[in-house]
Amino acid sequence: MPELPEVETLRRSLLPKLVGRTITGLEVHKRDLRMNVPTRKLRQGTSGQRIVDLHRRAKYLLILLENERYLLVHLGMTGRLFFRQVAASLEDHVHVVFRLDRRAELRFQDPRRFGLVDLVPVARLERDRRFCDLGPEPLSDGCSSRYFFERSRGLKKPIKNFLMDAHHVVGVGNIYASEALFDARIHPQRAAGRLGIQSWQRLTASVKKVLGEAIRQGGTTINDFQDGNGNEGYFQVLLQVYGKEGEACSRCGRTLRMKVLAGRSTFYCPGCQR
């Protein structure tokens, strides 16, 4: 469900609640998520551990424990991670519960079970197969128009698919790919390898702008997304093309279109995206 802005919003919302707390226990109610929950490893590696910090890499939330391990959480499509001050009754589809000190809990809920929970030593993260081939963070300096330009030479795949490929750049999913391409006035089906440096300068700026603004708005809530306190985002109000097939383009007035690319709904303006 969530792309980079949603995971970053989650991280920021949980940071003040979790840092300094100690994990006192673990409940696993259903273990067959995208990857089986490694109950034993989790229990041994987290019990009695204080939470030191919360990081994010791509769409993974990384909860740093004092034993130099990361508690890894991926929300898949419908995952939620939320803080409960008092042990209230269990919601549907809560598969993993971390009990915390001072009668609090961290609950992982995921109806579709595309998410995952795992534990990885910090020193081994860069070698983990889920992380070793990842591209740069889109909001980092390493993610530049020059990098994209060089990286994309010779590639025929549509630029939208390129943006959504984590080998090239992480965190950009279906919603923000469409939005960034609209902002940069680039047609989603243009071959990535045929974008000139000027187009890449616009697109790079648009990716950073759209993701940055989405983070400021607390993410996009279409159906599911909530932060760690149960609050919804506001960026859905600012969407320009996503889910707006048949509506008028805010820039040129033409009717927005939808097309399936690589199996994913893609929204664009046939008037101002070339």
Place this chain on the structure above:
DNA sequence: CGGGCGGCCTGGAGGC
């Protein structure tokens, strides 16, 4: 190898 597609799951929406 690059690129496309199906499959993993469940719930909600829309059509009849």
Place this chain on the structure above:
DNA sequence: TGCCTCCAGGCCGCCC
């Protein structure tokens, strides 16, 4: 109201 089909923001593995 109920039943059916389709669709969904991610990711991986398989296929050509």
